[in-house]
Amino acid sequence: MKERLVVVGNGMAGIRAVEDLLASAPGRYDITVFGAEPHPNYNRIMLSPVLAGEKTFDQIILNGHDWYEANGITLYTGDGVTAIDPAARIVTSASGRTVAYDKLLLAVGSTPVVLPVPGAGLPGVIGFRDLADVDAMMDATRTGRNAVVIGAGLLGLEAANGLAAHGMTVTVLHLMGTIMERQLDEAAGALLQGELEGRGISIITRAQTAAIEGDGRVQRVRLNDGRVIDADLVVMAVGIRPATALAKAAGLEVNRGIVVNDRMVTSDPNILAVGECVEHRGQTYGLVAPLWDMAKVVAGELAGIGGAGYHGTVTATRLKVTGIEVFSAGTFNEPGADDIVFRDAARGVYKRILIKDNRIAGVVLYGDTADGPWYFQMLKDGESVETIRDTLIFGPNAGAVDADPAAAVAALPDSAEICGCNGVCKGTIVAAIRDKGCTSVDDVRTHTKASASCGNCTGLVEKLLASTLGASYAGESASRPMCKCTHHTHDDVRRLIVAGNLKSIPAVMQALEWTTAEGCASCRPALNYYLMCAWPGDYRDDAQSRYINERVHANIQKDGTYSVVPRMWGGLTNPAELRAIADVAERYAIPTVKVTGGQRIDLLGARKEDLPAIWADLNAAGMVSGHAYAKGLRTVKTCVGSEWCRFGTQASMDMGVRLERMTWGTWTPHKFKMAVSGCPRNCAEATIKDFGVVAVDSGWELHVGGNGGMKVRACDLLCKVETMEEVEEYCGAFIQMYREDARYLERTAPWIERIGLEPIRARILNEADRKALHRRFLHSQSFEQTDPWAERASGRVDAHEFAPLATFDAPATPTTLAAE
Amino acid sequence: MNAISPISWVRIGHLDDIPPRAARVVRTPAGDVAVFRTGTDEVFALKDRCPHGTGPLSNGIVHGRRVTCPLHGMVFDLTTGEAVGPETCSAATIPARVVDGMVELGGLDALGMAHG
Numbered sequence: 001m002k003e004r005l006v007v008v009g010n011g012m013a014g015i016r017a018v019e020d021l022l023a024s025a026p027g028r029y030d031i032t033v034f035g036a037e038p039h040p041n042y043n044r045i046m047l048s049p050v051l052a053g054e055k056t057f058d059q060i061i062l063n064g065h066d067w068y069e070a071n072g073i074t075l076y077t078g079d080g081v082t083a084i085d086p087a088a089r090i091v092t093s094a095s096g097r098t099v100a101y102d103k104l105l106l107a108v109g110s111t112p113v114v115l116p117v118p119g120a121g122l123p124g125v126i127g128f129r130d131l132a133d134v135d136a137m138m139d140a141t142r143t144g145r146n147a148v149v150i151g152a153g154l155l156g157l158e159a160a161n162g163l164a165a166h167g168m169t170v171t172v173l174h175l176m177g178t179i180m181e182r183q184l185d186e187a188a189g190a191l192l193q194g195e196l197e198g199r200g201i202s203i204i205t206r207a208q209t210a211a212i213e214g215d216g217r218v219q220r221v222r223l224n225d226g227r228v229i230d231a232d233l234v235v236m237a238v239g240i241r242p243a244t245a246l247a248k249a250a251g252l253e254v255n256r257g258i259v260v261n262d263r264m265v266t267s268d269p270n271i272l273a274v275g276e277c278v279e280h281r282g283q284t285y286g287l288v289a290p291l292w293d294m295a296k297v298v299a300g301e302l303a304g305i306g307g308a309g310y311h312g313t314v315t316a317t318r319l320k321v322t323g324i325e326v327f328s329a330g331t332f333n334e335p336g337a338d339d340i341v342f343r344d345a346a347r348g349v350y351k352r353i354l355i356k357d358n359r360i361a362g363v364v365l366y367g368d369t370a371d372g373p374w375y376f377q378m379l380k381d382g383e384s385v386e387t388i389r390d391t392l393i394f395g396p397n398a399g400a401v402d403a404d405p406a407a408a409v410a411a412l413p414d415s416a417e418i419c420g421c422n423g424v425c426k427g428t429i430v431a432a433i434r435d436k437g438c439t440s441v442d443d444v445r446t447h448t449k450a451s452a453s454c455g456n457c458t459g460l461v462e463k464l465l466a467s468t469l470g471a472s473y474a475g476e477s478a479s480r481p482m483c484k485c486t487h488h489t490h491d492d493v494r495r496l497i498v499a500g501n502l503k504s505i506p507a508v509m510q511a512l513e514w515t516t517a518e519g520c521a522s523c524r525p526a527l528n529y530y531l532m533c534a535w536p537g538d539y540r541d542d543a544q545s546r547y548i549n550e551r552v553h554a555n556i557q558k559d560g561t562y563s564v565v566p567r568m569w570g571g572l573t574n575p576a577e578l579r580a581i582a583d584v585a586e587r588y589a590i591p592t593v594k595v596t597g598g599q600r601i602d603l604l605g606a607r608k609e610d611l612p613a614i615w616a617d618l619n620a621a622g623m624v625s626g627h628a629y630a631k632g633l634r635t636v637k638t639c640v641g642s643e644w645c646r647f648g649t650q651a652s653m654d655m656g657v658r659l660e661r662m663t664w665g666t667w668t669p670h671k672f673k674m675a676v677s678g679c680p681r682n683c684a685e686a687t688i689k690d691f692g693v694v695a696v697d698s699g700w701e702l703h704v705g706g707n708g709g710m711k712v713r714a715c716d717l718l719c720k721v722e723t724m725e726e727v728e729e730y731c732g733a734f735i736q737m738y739r740e741d742a743r744y745l746e747r748t749a750p751w752i753e754r755i756g757l758e759p760i761r762a763r764i765l766n767e768a769d770r771k772a773l774h775r776r777f778l779h780s781q782s783f784e785q786t787d788p789w790a791e792r793a794s795g796r797v798d799a800h801e802f803a804p805l806a807t808f809d810a811p812a813t814p815t816t817l818a819a820e
Numbered sequence: 821m822n823a824i825s826p827i828s829w830v831r832i833g834h835l836d837d838i839p840p841r842a843a844r845v846v847r848t849p850a851g852d853v854a855v856f857r858t859g860t861d862e863v864f865a866l867k868d869r870c871p872h873g874t875g876p877l878s879n880g881i882v883h884g885r886r887v888t889c890p891l892h893g894m895v896f897d898l899t900t901g902e903a904v905g906p907e908t909c910s911a912a913t914i915p916a917r918v919v920d921g922m923v924e925l926g927g928l929d930a931l932g933m934a935h936g
């Protein structure tokens with residue numbers, strides 16, 4: 001029979017230990033987990049972003065129910081363990097379950113300290129520890145106006161920031177003179193306080209809470225000096241206390257925390273403990289980095305493979321308030337230590353390094369924390385900084401002429417810790433990028449867990465991606481710099497193009513301080529699109545900033561040949577067109593002729609230099625480019641509709657052709673596909689298109705944001721309209737909104753998931769907005785509906801693309817050059 | 821390049837035959853050569869075949885002294901032909917220069933690309 005392991009506490013440390021155990025000794029134990037909270041294991045750190053509205057609870061779940069199932073773990077949620085019988089080796093839960101164990105792991109975390117003041121037990125006074133607390137705060141933001149947070153440590157400030165983000169008037173009370181005084185010195189504390197006050201949060205330092213008052217529920221907080229502050233909600237964030245009651249009742253040795261040895265074993269050899277509930281060599285912890293170290297030791301112990309044991313963890317802190325960068329590690333009031341300080345008032349940057357015996361004893365960084373991990377690594381390693389002391393404050397990159405932001409990260413040793421939360425070092429991340437093919441922060445997160453917890457190292461991971469992948473790193477789509485040539489986000493760049501009246505790529509790069517001379521393969525096409533969208537008719541398209549397909553108006557194939565897809569309006573064709581296609585296929589020895597998913601015909605394997613002649617032949621039969629290569633309008637798929645189908649309620653072919661005539665030639669952030677079905681049977685699959693139209697008896701249903709492909713997404717219903725003219729107007733307005741709002745290379749599906757359907761509905765259903773959008777769409781169409789094939793078939797546009805510059809025949813001499 | 825025999829240069833066209841930040845192809849019996857002109861009018865030449873797959877580098881986007889392969893986005897340094905980033909492969913370079921506004925390639929004969 002397998003040994004039985006019971007884990008008490010379904011939190012971060014306990015489940016991490018189980019994960020590590022499963023990795024080193026899969027199948028060794030029959031595992032049962034008790035969790036007092038009614039949820040699967042989630043990332044407690046991320047409760048702050050959840051409170052601030054930046055994440056949803058679903059996004060912070062670390063292991064869902066399926067994970068427990070897949071690993072054969074029995075999970076009891078919402079059922080805390082109430083007693084342990086160490087002699088019989090049995091635990092009993094609140095609901096009366098009894099489970100026997102061979103090994104017991106206590107991972108019960110800690111509880112918020114409650115100030116011993118009158119009124120501390122009133123309804124409306126809460127801690128900040130679990131999802132229930134976040135829910136209580138969210139509720140309070142809906143009904144109340146004023147919040148008081150007691151304690152200006154990491155948790156208190158993150159709570160205050162979250163509550164303020166919901167529009168509450170927030171006052172933070174702090175006993176000491178400096179906020180976050182355990183992590184920050186006075187100067188950094190003052191900078192942080194100023195920044196938070198600038199965001200509308202009041203902070204009262206040296207504030208002693210005398211009483212919390214209210215009639216059946218909290219109404220105000222009274223200070224010792226007589227001041228009274230209105231409060232509909234009071235959050236206590238004055239510290240945490242290891243949860244020891246259960247262990248104490250079971251007779252285990254308990255001090256401030258549950259006492260463990262270096263092997264994480266308690267005073268009972270069959271009971272281990274891990275996480276915030278433990279006390280190790282007199283030390284307790286309140287951050288996750290130590291938990292990961294402890295979890296590894298626990299796993300080794302349970303797997304019977306031993307290891308080096310636990311010897312404590314040096315920790316560093318970052319504050320998770322969007323837009324504020326604070327980093328702190330070590331000490332900063334060390335007697336006999338030297339100080340190195342750097343300030344840049346204009347940029348709001350403050351850096352201080354404490355040096356004792358030529359080693360870093362403490363670091364405080366405010367405003368620019370990029371070098372934090374570098375200092376932290378030297379601090380942990382006790383590395384001598386004697387030789388680099390002069391330039392230490394300027395970071396690893398000091399003195400380098402290379403202004404590349406990735407260089408600082410590139411200079412870190414492989415052993416440098418990047419993700420403090422999960423203890424992931426640079427070498428591990430670089431290896432994942434190189435060997436596992438990670439190309440995005442998400443990929444790296446999946447493979448290494450780096451940035452999976454507090455997310456503060458995301459920027460560093462991005463820089464590692466950039467320095468490892470070079471220019472092929474496309475960047476992240478969320479509010480991150482467009483690419484490594486700039487620190488501006490896509491959205492900022494778009495805004496500034498219009499605000500600054502910037503009308504060319506060089507103008508944008510100059511005005512927005514691009515760090516490269518002429519951008520890279522990722523920002524140039526994006527800028528070209530943004531400029532074209534902002535200045536229709538005015539901006540001159542830059543062919544050299546387009547991907548090859550859009551430059552030569554055909555799709556490059558894996559052997560370097562091209563495919564050619566003429567437009568077939570609404571999927572309709574006729575004998576003359578088919579004959580012309582057949583002739584082209586024969587004349588240019590096209591190896592493959594294929595019907596596409598978008599209801600047209602693809603000629604695959606055309607030689608680049610044949611393209612202009614092929615197009616001339618197709619043009620002669622009345623056919624134009626199908627833009628099958630474009631980040632633009634692709635196809636409008638239709639069913640036969642009421643014209644032929646016995647179920648059809650509307651003329652879907654006619655509708656489709658009208659839409660395609662209106663929209664062809666438009667450039668969009670990514671490809672754009674449409675379809676029209678003649679009845680709800682939806683034979684044209686209109687509900688997985690960017691814009692899908694489904695006829696019903698009384699008119700047309702309009703659907704948006706659908707996507708086939710790798711991740712299928714069904715459309716959202718936008719609205720229902722009656723006439724074909726309305727369908728056209730709504731369609732034009734929707735495309736224009738997408739053109740103006742989405743980021744380059746963002747399809748409508750992720751765009752809608754990012755901004756939500758509501759803002760789109762609000763604008764498209766508002767008549768004035770819709771008509772203005774549609775007008776702008778038609779205006780830009782007046783410049784874009786020129787057949788690019790005809791222009792090139794004439795030989796007047798981009799002829800250099802299709803003809804070689806010179807040809808040497810074998811055996812050739814310089815005099816037989818066929819220079820054109 | 822062979823240090824003993826001097827390289828022979830052949831003219832292939834005018835600098836203006838290549839738009840800035842673009843490339844043209846030169847056909848030779850030993851395969852195509854991609855001739856690049858940068859935004860600052862420097863000229864470089866690489867074998868027109870990405871060492872990663874078969875990508876015709878002449879079809880890539882030119883940025884600074886780099887080109888991005890159109891097929892899978894590998895980036896190559898035009899001066900050395902080496903891939904930028906972790907990859908260790910490199911594209912073969914061919915000497916190129918501009919003389920009096922004319923673009924010349926060097927050592928094609930040595931590469932077996934032309935006689936002369």
Ligand SMILES: Cc1cc2nc3c(=O)[nH]c(=O)nc-3n(C[C@H](O)[C@H](O)[C@H](O)COP(=O)(O)OP(=O)(O)OC[C@H]3O[C@@H](n4cnc5c(N)ncnc54)[C@H](O)[C@@H]3O)c2cc1C
Pocket residue numbers: 008009010011012013014034035036037044045046047048079080081082107108109110128129130155243246274275276277285286287288289291318320421454
């Ligand atoms: C809002 C917030 C922000 C934070 N931000 C950071 C940060 O930025 N960086 C950082 O390093 N750390 C941060 N922390 C601290 C970090 O979350 C903790 O260090 C970590 O969660 C501790 O893990 P643990 O497993 O020991 O405890 P927990 O994650 O609290 O897990 C303990 C679990 O055990 C359950 N439990 C308790 N008693 C019983 C019982 N008798 N039976 C069954 N279950 C029981 C509890 O309900 C809980 O779910 C933050 C904490 C909070 C609350």
Ligand code: SF4
Pocket residue numbers: 639640641642645646647648649652677678679680681682683684
């Ligand atoms: S969607 Fe309706 S109208 Fe169109 S072909 Fe299918 S059944 Fe007929």
Ligand code: SF4
Pocket residue numbers: none
């Ligand atoms: S499904 Fe894959 S293989 Fe097929 S065409 Fe699309 S990308 Fe190519």
Ligand code: FES
Pocket residue numbers: 870871872873874875889890891892893894
């Ligand atoms: S063929 Fe060049 S990157 Fe794949």
